[in-house]
Amino acid sequence: MKILLKATLVIFIYTGLAMSCDKDDDNSQQQNTTIPQTINTAQSGSWKITYFFDSDHEETGHFTGYVFTFNENGSLVAVKGSTTVTGTWSVTDSNSSDDDGGSNDTDFNIFFASPADFEDLSDDWDIISVSNSKIELTDVSGGNGGTDFLTFQKI
Structure with missing residues (x-):
């Protein structure tokens, strides 16, 4: 009787553990990419915007020809011909003061004071994925x- 009770208890515990696993516990790149890795990837070269969808319509064309550089000092520079637009960037976790409190993910923070098209990029973006050649944010x-x-796609 005691063995049957112990066996039932063990099965109950394992069943509870299995049910507590979440489908979100996948091995996505964002979950496996640390903040230092994300920072190193962004700083590793020049980037262009290959897709920008702002709430209700695509605005990728506003950034055609701009080359973005994520500098070690936290500056973000976009250059197109003789036009240079400067902003800031950082990568933080949800415990940071830069976070809006809306998620528990790592944030890719971008800030541009002007012009208006670049102001639309200013946000604390959630990371969808990071690879050596692409950074996807939402x-x-x-x-x-x-x-x-x-x-962002690496050039």
Whole structure:
């Protein structure tokens, strides 16, 4: 009787553990990429925006021809011919003061004060994926609830 009780208890515990596993516990690149790895990847070369969807429409064309450089000092520079636009960037976790408190993920923070097209890039983006050649980001807008997407491709 005691053995049957112990066996039932063990099965109950293992069943509870199995049920507590979540489908979100996958091996996505974002989950496996640390903050230092993400920073090193961004700093590893020049980038262009290959996709920017702002809530309700695509705005990728606003950034055609711009080359983005994520500098070690936290500056973000976009250059197109003789035009240079400077902003800042960082990668933080959800415990940082840079986070909006909307998620528990690592944030890829971008800030441009102007011009207006670049202001649209200013946000604390959630990381979808990071590879040596692509950084994919998303953000759910607090204002209208729309979802934005931003993709940088290494040049």
